[in-house]
Each structure stands twice: as C-alpha cells, then as structure tokens.
Amino acid sequence: MEYFEEIQDRVILIGVQADRGDDMEESLDELGELAATAGAAVAGRIIQNREAVHPGTYIGKGKIEEVKGLLYALDANGVICDDELSPAQMNNLERELECKVMDRTLLILDIFAKRAVTSEGKIQVELAQLRYRSARLVGLRSSLSRLGGGIGTRGPGEKKLETDRRLIRNRISALKQELSQVEKHRELIRSRRAVGNLKTAAIVGYTNAGKSTLLNTLTGASVLSEDKLFATLDPTTRLLTLDDGQQLLLTDTVGFIRKLPHNLVEAFKSTLEEAKYADYIIHVVDASNPQAEIQMHIVYETLKELGALGKKTITLFNKQDRVSGESFRDLRADHTLKISARTGEGLEEFKQLLSEILAEGQIYMERLFPYSEAGQIQLIREYGQLLSEEYTEGGIAVKARVPREIYPKVT
Ligand SMILES: Nc1nc2c(ncn2[C@@H]2O[C@H](COP(=O)(O)OP(=O)(O)OP(=O)(O)O)[C@@H](O)[C@H]2O)c(=O)[nH]1
Ligand SMILES: [Mg+2]
Structure with a gap:
C-alpha cells in the first residue's frame, strides 16, 4: 500500500492551530519533509486558527472553500492534514474537495512501508x-x-x-x-545478553538526529544513515569495547517524531521497547536544528509513554560541527556532552563517561585464587566481568569487576 508511487502528487498541507502554544508552522515544515520523503511535492499550505479541529470536516466550511480555490490555483491533486483524521472527516473532506485526502498517519505509514x-x-x-x-x-x-x-x-x-x-x-x-x-526470538536474545552480564544502552532521539551515525562511528557498524526521516526502522545492536576493556551493547533504533501514529506505536512496540529494556538511555539531539528543544521534549514524552523513563540518561548534543555558540541544557539527563558523530569530536569524553558509568556499582579486583577456591571464579563469571585470568603456580590470577553485593563473597 504505497500512496505516492506512480505519479508525483502535488499536495497542499493543512493544519489546524488549536491552541496558541502549538507551533503549527514548524509542524507543517515537518509534514512537508515527510511528504517529500514519501515522494510528493508540496504545492502550498493552509493553516486554520480555530478552537479545535472541526469534528466533521477537520477544517471549517469557509476554509474548505479556500482550499478548493488553492487546489485549482496551484494545480494540486491532494491534501495532507497534519493530524490523524477520523473516518468521517476523511470521507467528508474527500467529498467536499474532490481530491485525494491524506493525513499525517497515512504519510508516516507510507514512509515506514517503504523503509521496512x-x-x-x-x-x-x-x-x-x-x-x-x-x-x-x-x-x-x-x-x-x-x-x-x-x-x-x-x-x-x-x-x-x-x-x-x-x-x-x-x-x-x-x-x-x-x-x-519474532518477539519471542527477541526476548531470547535479550535474556542471553542478561546472562552475559552485558549492560545495554539504547540510542534514542528524534528522527534524523544522528543516532545511526553515532553507532557507526563508535563501533564501525554499517547502519544506513541518511539525511531523511526514518532512515532506520529495524533495531541494530553492536558491542562497544571501551579503552579499559569494559563492554557495552549499543542498540540503535527507530527515531521519534511528533504525533507518532498510535497504530504504529502499537505495532512497533517490540522495536520501541528496546529503550524500555535497556539499562541506560543515550539521547541524541540534533543541536543544529532550531527545533531541538521541542524535539527533546517529544523524545521524553515518547519515552514516558513507553515506560522507559527513570534510567540513567546521557544526552548528546550532536552535530557540533554545524553549531555556532548555541548551548542547550537538558535538566532531565544525568550527563550531557557536546559531540559530533560525524567528525568524532567529543567521542573520547563520551567513551570515558561510559567507562565511569559502567564502573559505578562495580568493584575492581585483582586476586590470586588458590586452585582449591577456583569455584569462586565461576561466581565472578556469572555476576561480574572477568577481565583476565592467568594460571600460575600459586593459583589463578584474576582481574575482574564485580557488583558490590558479590564482592564480599569472592575476597
Ligand atoms: N554535520 C553533521 N551531520 C551529522 C552528524 N551526525 C549525523 N549527521 C547527519 O545527519 C543525518 C541523519 O543521520 P542519521 O545517523 O541517519 O540519523 P538517525 O538519528 O539515525 O535518523 P533516523 O534513522 O532517520 O531516525 C545524516 O545525513 C548524517 O550524515 C554530525 O555530527 N554532524
Ligand atoms: Mg537511523
């Protein structure tokens, strides 16, 4: 079901500015980007200020006439509304305007269909x-x-x-x-990771923030990264080995966007829940985007919806190579850093920070275990990270990191 395949559609974007705090112009800018991503050409836009969307026709009677005129004047063959239309609204608008009527949801579904x-x-x-x-x-x-x-x-x-x-x-x-x-399989993989005692961090953020670029730069992964919305749909996980030998699994996944269609959130639950099951959240922000503040807000709202709030969060203000002097704050994050996933700026500090975070709650130990106590090493394997073991005459020399609770049992 792809809606923009054969002919290039020329569309008019329609938005309803319901309350004053809303940023309809920006929302329509984004709708335009979505339309372009789906392969339609944007011919124009119309914004209606009204208390709420019209329950029957989305926009009011007068506005419908205005849209009709604009369709004709701009030689457009379709409209895209910035909100999800009810079945009745869609039918009525189609009848009134006698053109293709789409909404934000259809558009996003269409892009997802092309990307999957x-x-x-x-x-x-x-x-x-x-x-x-x-x-x-x-x-x-x-x-x-x-x-x-x-x-x-x-x-x-x-x-x-x-x-x-x-x-x-x-x-x-x-x-x-x-x-x-498929979900069962994914759960299996998750539980295997847990057994290996590897911590996972989910890379989250607004679409096009640079999440895949970050994963690629850090781990040499080859996730498609493009200057397009929703370049990534499928989660990719890579192992990151830090300079001190500690390891962490990084998962890159689908980006967030305002008004992410409910049906998509439902259907993509297992994908989106990567964030919920991760130990840490790495929040990538496109600091060069004038909408960065709002995008951060939307990311947190989405995380809340997914039940993924309250985890240790590092916010990375990305694309510093394109930013001049702007400075953001994210009071909800535990740590913030400025980076450029493209040039590598700030990534050493980032890895250093990850090392520190991973080491929290863990105690580093070096010990020579007599062969009679070799069983304790098994305990370390199970609950901690065995960094090295060396078989010597006096016993097994071990370097390891163990959780605080386990430490008394292995010393
Ligand atoms: N200038 C600059 N561009 C960057 C940087 N990081 C990423 N980009 C560009 O931003 C665009 C989006 O990057 P992606 O890594 O695909 O973004 P994403 O967050 O994975 O996006 P989706 O998968 O679509 O949600 C690409 O064109 C990247 O080359 C950066 O540090 N500086
Ligand atoms: Mg991506």
Whole structure:
C-alpha cells in the first residue's frame, strides 16, 4: 500500500492551530519533509486558527472553500492534514474537495512501508496499516447502513465490506501470530545478553538526529544513515569495547517524531521497547536544528509513554560541527556532552563517561585464587566481568569487576 508511487502528487498541507502554544508552522515544515520523503511535492499550505479541529470536516466550511480555490490555483491533486483524521472527516473532506485526502498517519505509514527491510519491520508496518484501514472500514459501514434505511435492510455494498472486514481481521491475526514468534526470538536474545552480564544502552532521539551515525562511528557498524526521516526502522545492536576493556551493547533504533501514529506505536512496540529494556538511555539531539528543544521534549514524552523513563540518561548534543555558540541544557539527563558523530569530536569524553558509568556499582579486583577456591571464579563469571585470568603456580590470577553485593563473597 504505497500512496505516492506512480505519479508525483502535488499536495497542499493543512493544519489546524488549536491552541496558541502549538507551533503549527514548524509542524507543517515537518509534514512537508515527510511528504517529500514519501515522494510528493508540496504545492502550498493552509493553516486554520480555530478552537479545535472541526469534528466533521477537520477544517471549517469557509476554509474548505479556500482550499478548493488553492487546489485549482496551484494545480494540486491532494491534501495532507497534519493530524490523524477520523473516518468521517476523511470521507467528508474527500467529498467536499474532490481530491485525494491524506493525513499525517497515512504519510508516516507510507514512509515506514517503504523503509521496512526485515520481516519484523514489514509485519509491523502491515499490521499498523491494516488497523488504520479496518477502523476506516467500520466507519464506512455504519454510514452505509444508515443509507440502507429500515431495520434489517442491507445497504448497497455492505456485503462486500463485511467480506473485506473479515479478510482484514484474518490477516491481522495471522500477522500478530507471526509477530509474536519474532518477539519471542527477541526476548531470547535479550535474556542471553542478561546472562552475559552485558549492560545495554539504547540510542534514542528524534528522527534524523544522528543516532545511526553515532553507532557507526563508535563501533564501525554499517547502519544506513541518511539525511531523511526514518532512515532506520529495524533495531541494530553492536558491542562497544571501551579503552579499559569494559563492554557495552549499543542498540540503535527507530527515531521519534511528533504525533507518532498510535497504530504504529502499537505495532512497533517490540522495536520501541528496546529503550524500555535497556539499562541506560543515550539521547541524541540534533543541536543544529532550531527545533531541538521541542524535539527533546517529544523524545521524553515518547519515552514516558513507553515506560522507559527513570534510567540513567546521557544526552548528546550532536552535530557540533554545524553549531555556532548555541548551548542547550537538558535538566532531565544525568550527563550531557557536546559531540559530533560525524567528525568524532567529543567521542573520547563520551567513551570515558561510559567507562565511569559502567564502573559505578562495580568493584575492581585483582586476586590470586588458590586452585582449591577456583569455584569462586565461576561466581565472578556469572555476576561480574572477568577481565583476565592467568594460571600460575600459586593459583589463578584474576582481574575482574564485580557488583558490590558479590564482592564480599569472592575476597
Ligand atoms: N554535520 C553533521 N551531520 C551529522 C552528524 N551526525 C549525523 N549527521 C547527519 O545527519 C543525518 C541523519 O543521520 P542519521 O545517523 O541517519 O540519523 P538517525 O538519528 O539515525 O535518523 P533516523 O534513522 O532517520 O531516525 C545524516 O545525513 C548524517 O550524515 C554530525 O555530527 N554532524
Ligand atoms: Mg537511523
């Protein structure tokens, strides 16, 4: 289901400025970027100031006329609304404007559909698309039954709709089953990591902040990084070995955006939850973006929604090579650093900081275990990190880091 394939659509962006604090111009800038990413050309934009979106048509009657005129004047063939439209709003607008009507959700779903690579990603996108569609079929059905008139009368086309709905329902449950298989596999991987005593850090941030670039620079990974929204959909995990030998798993994943469609959050739960199961959060901010403050806010809101708040957080103000003099603060983070994932600036300090954080709660020990006490080394393996072991005449010389609670048992 890709909406912008064959012809290049020329679209008009429509936003409703509901309360004064909202930043509709910026939100529409971003909607425009999303449209471009999906392959549509933006012909113009219209913002309506009203108390709330119109329940029936998203924008008011007068504005609809204005949009009609603009469609004609700009030779556009579609509109994209900045919020998720209800089924009724979408139908009504389509009827009134006689053009293609899309919303932010459809657009993001479309981009995700183009970007999905792994089977998990593809299943998740299809699930989100079907849920979005099935909600709309329900709406359509009820409006058709109204047309049907008397009790028990079937509206025109209703039979077909019922078939469609059943097909969609079946497909959804098949996909859900597939997805739960994939999720089981992911859980297995997670538990294996836990056994290896490796800590994990999730790299989170607004889309296009530089998360994948950071992972690539730090670990030599080759995650696609592009100046596009949602370049990464599938989580990638790499092992980072720090200068002092400590190790940490870094996971790069899908970026956040304002008004991330609910259906997507649902479908991508297992992907997004990488942050929830991580020990630490690495929050990458594009400090060169004028919207950085708001983007940070949205990232925290999303983390809250995912139940991933309250972890030790390092905020990295990225793209310093493009910033002149601006300085941000992030009071919610435990640590902040300025870096450039592209030039490598600040990354040594970052790794140093990771070493310190990993060492917290751990005690470094060097000890010669007599062979009779070799069993204790097993304890270290299980709960701590065995940095080296050397078999000597007097016993086994061990260098290790162990959790504070374990330390008394191995000394
Ligand atoms: N100038 C500059 N550009 C950077 C830096 N880090 C990343 N970029 C660029 O920013 C763009 C986005 O980078 P990505 O690493 O793909 O960003 P991401 O956060 O993974 O984005 P999504 O996967 O789309 O959510 C790319 O064009 C990068 O080359 C930096 O430190 N300086
Ligand atoms: Mg990425």
